[in-house]
Amino acid sequence: MTLLRVDGLPVEVREGASLLDAVRVAGTELPTLCHDDRLRPAGSCRTCLVRADGRITAACVTPAAPGTNVTTAQQDLCDLRRDAIELIVSALPPHALADGSRSELAETCRRLGITPRTAAPKTSGHRDDSHPYIELDQDLCIACGRCVRMCDDVQGTFALTLTGRGADTVVAPGTGGPWAQSDCVACGGCVDTCPTGAITHPGPGRGITTAQPRQEQVRTTCGYCGVGCALDVVVDENQVSAVLPALDGPVNQGHACVKGRFSHGYLTSEERLAHPLVRKNGSLEPVGWEEALARVADGLRGAVETGGPDAVAAISSARATNEENYLVQKFLRTVVGTNNVDNCSRLCHAPSAAGLSAAFGRAGGTDSFDDVGKADCLLVVGANPVEAHPVVGARLLQQALRGASLIVADPRKVGLAHQADIHLRPRPGTNVALFNGLAHVLVAEGMTDPDFLRDRAAGLDELVEMLAQYPPARTAELTGIPAE
Ligand code: SF4
Ligand code: SF4
Ligand code: FES
Structure with missing residues (x-):
C-alpha cells in the first residue's frame, strides 16, 4: 500500500494507484472528462488538475508516490479546472448542455454552474x-x-x-x-x-x-x-x-x-406472449393465471395418478437463471416425486461434460475468468468466444493486447484467429491428438513441473506411456499441423 496526504488527510491506496484514486479515497470529486476507470488513462482534457508537492499535474495520469502531498481545493486549481471545462464547452453547440441532457459533461457543468457561451460555435x-x-x-x-x-x-x-x-x-x-x-x-x-x-x-x-x-x-x-x-x-x-x-x-x-x-x-414486442393461453376446443385462448395454473396442476396430478411420478418429466432452460433451474428440479423431486429432470445444456454440453469429468473430475471449467489476466500464453482450442461468448472473447483479446501470446487451434478462421500469434488448423476431430502431441513434447523435453504433477495428477504413468504414441511426426500426420 502507498501512503500519501490529500488536502491534509492521510490516505492509503494500492500499489500502482494514481493521484486520482487517492483523491477519490479522500472523498473529493474531480471532473474527469477523458478518464474512465475501465480504460488506460490519457491525461488529455486537463479537467482533473491537482497540485502534488507544489507541482500542478493531471491526477489521472500521475502515479501516487509514497509521501506525496496532494492539494485539490486552492482557488487557482479550481479556476484552472473550470477554465479547461469552459474551453471544451466553448467549442460545442448549445444542445450539448441542453436541459435534460444526462451526459457526464452536462452534469459536470450543472454542478459547477457553467453555461454555454452566447456566441454559438460553428456546427x-x-x-x-x-x-x-x-x-x-x-x-x-x-x-x-x-x-x-x-x-x-x-x-x-x-x-x-x-x-x-x-x-x-x-x-x-x-x-x-x-x-x-x-x-x-x-x-x-x-x-x-x-x-x-x-x-x-x-x-x-x-x-x-x-x-x-x-x-x-x-x-x-x-x-x-x-x-x-x-x-x-x-x-x-x-x-x-x-x-x-x-x-x-x-x-x-x-x-x-x-x-x-x-x-x-x-x-415490449407486440409478439410477446403476455398472458397465459389455454387450448379450448382446439384453439388457444387467453385466460387468467389462476385458471392456467389450475390447468397445469390438474394435468400433472392426473398424470401422476395414472402413471405414477415417473410419468412426469421436465426440461428446464439454460436461458433461465440458476435459481429458476434449481426450483424446477426441486419441484420435480419434492412435489412430483421424480428424478425425471433435465436441462437443455445437456444437449450441447454433454460431450464437454463427459470429457471434463474424465479429465478433471467435474463437468465444469476449472479456472476463473480472472486467471486469463494472469496468463502469459493463451491456448484456445475449438472455441469461438468472440462470437459465442463475446465478453470472454474481449477478455482474451485484452490479455493478448497486454502482451500474452495467443495460440488458436481451430480449423476455421474464428474471430480470435485474426489476432493470434499462431493459428493452428487441425483437421476436424483431431483436437485430442493435438493435445496428446503437445503433451508428448512437454514430457519428452522436460518442460513439465514434476512436483506439481506429483501433487495433483492421478494416472500420470499411464498418461506418459500413452503419450509415447504421439511424437510430433505422428501428430502431424493425424492433425495435419506441421510437426515444427
Ligand atoms: S466525446 Fe464521445 S465520441 Fe468524442 S472522442 Fe470522447 S467518447 Fe468519443
Ligand atoms: S464495437 Fe462498436 S459499440 Fe463496441 S466500442 Fe466498438 S464501436 Fe462502440
Ligand atoms: S481526466 Fe482528463 S486529464 Fe485527467
Missing part, C-alpha cells in the same frame, strides 16, 4: 444514424478518445478512430463509411463511456450511462449465454429504459455484448 450538423443501436453526433465530440480506447483496449474491435486536425478532431468509424457498415460489433462500450452524448443509444435510454446517478435499477445476470455478466437494468415508469454493464460485475467488469446491452426490445 457541422454531421450525424450518423445508420446503426440500429448507436447514434453519432460529431458536433458533440470533444475528442477525449474514451470511445476509441474502449473499442480498442476493452472490446478489442478497433472500429473507431479520431479524425481531423486540431479543434476539428472528432470520432468516426475507422472504415470511413457509415457506422452500420463498420467493424462495430455493437458492444455498447463507446456509448457507455462517451462523456458528452456524442455517441448515444436512441430511445428512452438515451444518455443513460454507468457514470450517471440513477433512480431505479435492478441488478441481474444476463441470461443470453453462460458467461454470467452482471447487468443493471434501469427502470423508468415500470419500463426498461437501459441495460448497463455492472462496473463491479466479477466476470464482465463493466463490459457487455450486444445481446445483454441492447437486446431487450422483446420485452
